[in-house]
Amino acid sequence: MNDKSRITYHLLHIKEGPKKKRRWLVLSGSLLIGLLAVYFFIFSPKTIPPPLSLTGPISPPSKESQPQESHHQVIEGRIKEKGTLFNSLAEKNIPLHWIELIISKLKPYVNFKKIKGGTYRLFTDVKGELLKFIFEEGPTEVYEIEKNPHGYIAQKKEVFLETYWVKVVGEIRSSLFEAMDAIGEKDQLVIDFAEILAWEIDFYKDVREGDRFKVVVEKVYKGDQFIRYGPIHAVEYRRGEKKIKGIGYQGEYYNENGVALKKAFLKAPLRYNRISSRFSRARRHPILDGVRPHFGVDYAAPIGTPIWAVADGTVLSCGWNEGFGKQVILRHPNGYMAYYSHLYRYSPGIRKGVRVRQKQIIGYVGSTGLSTGPHLDYRLVKGGQLRNPLKESFPAGTPIKREEKEEFQKRRNEMLAVLQGDHPSYRRMEMVEGWPQDVLGRVRQ
Numbered sequence: 001m002n003d004k005s006r007i008t009y010h011l012l013h014i015k016e017g018p019k020k021k022r023r024w025l026v027l028s029g030s031l032l033i034g035l036l037a038v039y040f041f042i043f044s045p046k047t048i049p050p051p052l053s054l055t056g057p058i059s060p061p062s063k064e065s066q067p068q069e070s071h072h073q074v075i076e077g078r079i080k081e082k083g084t085l086f087n088s089l090a091e092k093n094i095p096l097h098w099i100e101l102i103i104s105k106l107k108p109y110v111n112f113k114k115i116k117g118g119t120y121r122l123f124t125d126v127k128g129e130l131l132k133f134i135f136e137e138g139p140t141e142v143y144e145i146e147k148n149p150h151g152y153i154a155q156k157k158e159v160f161l162e163t164y165w166v167k168v169v170g171e172i173r174s175s176l177f178e179a180m181d182a183i184g185e186k187d188q189l190v191i192d193f194a195e196i197l198a199w200e201i202d203f204y205k206d207v208r209e210g211d212r213f214k215v216v217v218e219k220v221y222k223g224d225q226f227i228r229y230g231p232i233h234a235v236e237y238r239r240g241e242k243k244i245k246g247i248g249y250q251g252e253y254y255n256e257n258g259v260a261l262k263k264a265f266l267k268a269p270l271r272y273n274r275i276s277s278r279f280s281r282a283r284r285h286p287i288l289d290g291v292r293p294h295f296g297v298d299y300a301a302p303i304g305t306p307i308w309a310v311a312d313g314t315v316l317s318c319g320w321n322e323g324f325g326k327q328v329i330l331r332h333p334n335g336y337m338a339y340y341s342h343l344y345r346y347s348p349g350i351r352k353g354v355r356v357r358q359k360q361i362i363g364y365v366g367s368t369g370l371s372t373g374p375h376l377d378y379r380l381v382k383g384g385q386l387r388n389p390l391k392e393s394f395p396a397g398t399p400i401k402r403e404e405k406e407e408f409q410k411r412r413n414e415m416l417a418v419l420q421g422d423h424p425s426y427r428r429m430e431m432v433e434g435w436p437q438d439v440l441g442r443v444r445q
Contacts, residue, residue, distance in 0.1 A: 076122075120133065140161065195271065196253050196261065199397065210239075269338070296378055296389070323369045326363070
């Protein structure tokens, strides 16, 4: 290497030395900045900048849109049996001026003399100031007092209810009450069902194990809470091959041929309960010695159970009759007379000569006279002869009017279609011109 080449070599290395150093410094700085960025990303508090406004400056959210802090206190209570709302609130140490305000605001909506219970919730702020009061007298009777800029305002809250058409299916094992209870139904449905068939079936003697029944009824719900039964639209009672059907039409019930189930005489003088003894010509008398004929039917029931007239008629007698105790005798059409004995008391207005209607309450079950316990002794006489009430055949009901026959047949066919099948179906339906139309196809289990 000559001198010129050495000079050129050293000049090149002198120029490259600072360049490599700069590169190293840039690389080191970039790495440090990256590490610092990662550090601040991980450990610095997160803040999200507000969105840019395209229409002007961003205004702060209103108080209504801001989430409310739960600084209020809640006091819950229940009105005891035979208690009052006033006493219940006082027991919770609610200040007297708040109690008086609550009572005064609710008074236009609630009859405090007749309420039989209820629950309430009282909301206050941290200073004890009343913010809201909610009183539920029942599932559908909900009242609210709430504070607003104008003071305290009370109102009845609207409760959203849903109506379902339900087909109830069951089988008798021991009684109709037991069968309904086994499928989760209430006593009210038992009574309503039995009253529809009260002219066709004596549920004290005609019920047998293995009998089956169907009921198409409306049920009213508040969410998942059952509230009450609505109208019954169709019924069926089946024993073996024999079927009794009832189709609801304009407030009455008819069989498949359009003949009213309602007849001149009911099968029994009480709402469905239980029977203690049946017609017998050789029943041992529970008080008197020996065997004496018993020409009536005893219907065991609690004292005070209402007794109704089995048919329209006139009161022949109302008073004490020795061993029969307090007794009412009615004269009915077609030469019948009915005897109701051992009553606890008579219904107001029942006296000799008064006319009564079928199912009108004439007295109440008791145990007066020669009686071992509360029951009704019911006897039937025709033409001076004692008749067995459980075997008597009464005239048929009235057929539907000719001009309504076509409309009834349409209704009948609809209801018979719903009754078909052995499994209960729970579907939400709405009424359209009196007919069920499945609008949602939603099954309620």
